[in-house]
Amino acid sequence: MRYVSTRDTAGLPGKRFSDILLEGLAADGGLYLPESYPAVSAETLEDWRVLLERDGYAALAFEIIRLFVDDIPDDDLRGIVDRAYAPTKFLDPAIVPVTAMADGLWLAHLSNGPSAAFKDMAMQLLGELFAYELGRRGESITIVGATSGDTGSSAEYALRGKPGVRVFMLSPLGRMTPFQQAQMFSIDDPAIVNVAVEGVFDDCQDLVKELNGDAEFKARHRLGAVNSINWARLMAQVVYYFAAWLRVPGDEPVSFAVPSGNFGNIAAGHIAREMGLPIHRLILATNENNVLEEFFGTGRYRIRGTEETLATSSPSMDISKASNFERFVFDLLGRDAARVRSLFVDELADGEFDLSGTPEFAGQLDRFGFVSGASTHQDRLDEIRRVLADDGLMIDPHTADAVHVARLSGVEGRIVVLETALPVKFAETIVEATGQEPPRPERFVGIEDLPRHVVEIPRDANALRALIEG
Numbered sequence: 001m002r003y004v005s006t007r008d009t010a011g012l013p014g015k016r017f018s019d020i021l022l023e024g025l026a027a028d029g030g031l032y033l034p035e036s037y038p039a040v041s042a043e044t045l046e047d048w049r050v051l052l053e054r055d056g057y058a059a060l061a062f063e064i065i066r067l068f069v070d071d072i073p074d075d076d077l078r079g080i081v082d083r084a085y086a087p088t089k090f091l092d093p094a095i096v097p098v099t100a101m102a103d104g105l106w107l108a109h110l111s112n113g114p115s116a117a118f119k120d121m122a123m124q125l126l127g128e129l130f131a132y133e134l135g136r137r138g139e140s141i142t143i144v145g146a147t148s149g150d151t152g153s154s155a156e157y158a159l160r161g162k163p164g165v166r167v168f169m170l171s172p173l174g175r176m177t178p179f180q181q182a183q184m185f186s187i188d189d190p191a192i193v194n195v196a197v198e199g200v201f202d203d204c205q206d207l208v209k210e211l212n213g214d215a216e217f218k219a220r221h222r223l224g225a226v227n228s229i230n231w232a233r234l235m236a237q238v239v240y241y242f243a244a245w246l247r248v249p250g251d252e253p254v255s256f257a258v259p260s261g262n263f264g265n266i267a268a269g270h271i272a273r274e275m276g277l278p279i280h281r282l283i284l285a286t287n288e289n290n291v292l293e294e295f296f297g298t299g300r301y302r303i304r305g306t307e308e309t310l311a312t313s314s315p316s317m318d319i320s321k322a323s324n325f326e327r328f329v330f331d332l333l334g335r336d337a338a339r340v341r342s343l344f345v346d347e348l349a350d351g352e353f354d355l356s357g358t359p360e361f362a363g364q365l366d367r368f369g370f371v372s373g374a375s376t377h378q379d380r381l382d383e384i385r386r387v388l389a390d391d392g393l394m395i396d397p398h399t400a401d402a403v404h405v406a407r408l409s410g411v412e413g414r415i416v417v418l419e420t421a422l423p424v425k426f427a428e429t430i431v432e433a434t435g436q437e438p439p440r441p442e443r444f445v446g447i448e449d450l451p452r453h454v455v456e457i458p459r460d461a462n463a464l465r466a467l468i469e470g
């Protein structure tokens, strides 16, 4: 299996998995995808149903991931996957259990991992892969990242204690929920440095970009990233689409409803569908920041400025542009890298591109199956209240967004909604909706009272450089 960039107009030879793992973004600014998607037959799916039932999630993950990774020996890869998806790390040993809801919807629980958000599903694997590959090469890496909440804690829980890995995670001072702050700042590990920046999330991201733009500094400290454009994260996420499909009884196609921001989660659903998993529709749900809902409704992709990006009650979806979207457009346009480059480099320089008049966009639904919808704050509150009343389940505001969009989508047949966080992370909104505090899993009891490990810096790249230089 080789990997190509979405912007490779020169037809360069494909790269191996372990090279793109550490590289992240391609040198031409594009994103990596496999040269082709491996096909999975109905027979294999039936074998995997037995495997998942008998040997568990990690066994299924190994079978799927080895289709994409041929430069790590099977025995090593099995160890990596077994460590990433050890049942004891997750609140439920099934790792991704599914539950039926009152009116024909199903919920696939992706947030049973160490930081209680679906990002753990990918980050746990990424942490193990990084440790393995760095060990094999005798190298080290300094991860410098920016987070508005979920990514930071998920990355820190996955990378703590990994030899050769240091982490500097920037967050906007005082702007994460108290629970999210406690999750990150309670980590006591000399190789994990929490950096609270006087500013907003975009300021944090700008500092990360500035350091990465400093080629000399970047090379000297071996700066790396764990953001959602890393192919290995998508690859890990493909697995739970298969697991959820296999766990919903029957073998008819199902649709998936996905709370979306950077298009990482649902891009994995697109790939699973391309591999042959019987998925009817991919229902993309956004909040008020509806860049993607607008595209699938109109064909027009219009990115937003900071002023136009709203702070909502589903903050992990408050995006101004969707960093993984280019991968889907590459497939939509028949993998025409020249067209992708002209859209994402030339046209997006003016903030938008428009595919509404093209045959590819007109044929999108039949070929790729995407439909979209959006929710408001009130919709999410109503949905949280309703699911609690009807199903006795408490869902978080991101999941509520997808439940709302799924119900109104008009899509027939069974719909699996992906649950992307536990409600305990967003207690304020849960209390507003239901008047009740969300349940708190044992492992998070008292984390607000633990000593905090965090360094405050001004919005200044030199302050960050000094910190990294130590």
Ligand SMILES: *Cc1c(COP(=O)(O)O)cnc(C)c1O
Binding pocket: 117, 118, 119, 150, 151, 228, 259, 260, 261, 262, 263, 264, 265, 266, 316, 317, 398, 420, 421
């Ligand atoms: C990151 C995140 C999302 C958005 O996922 P994308 O892959 O960026 O589309 C949705 N919900 C929660 C809780 C998240 O943490």
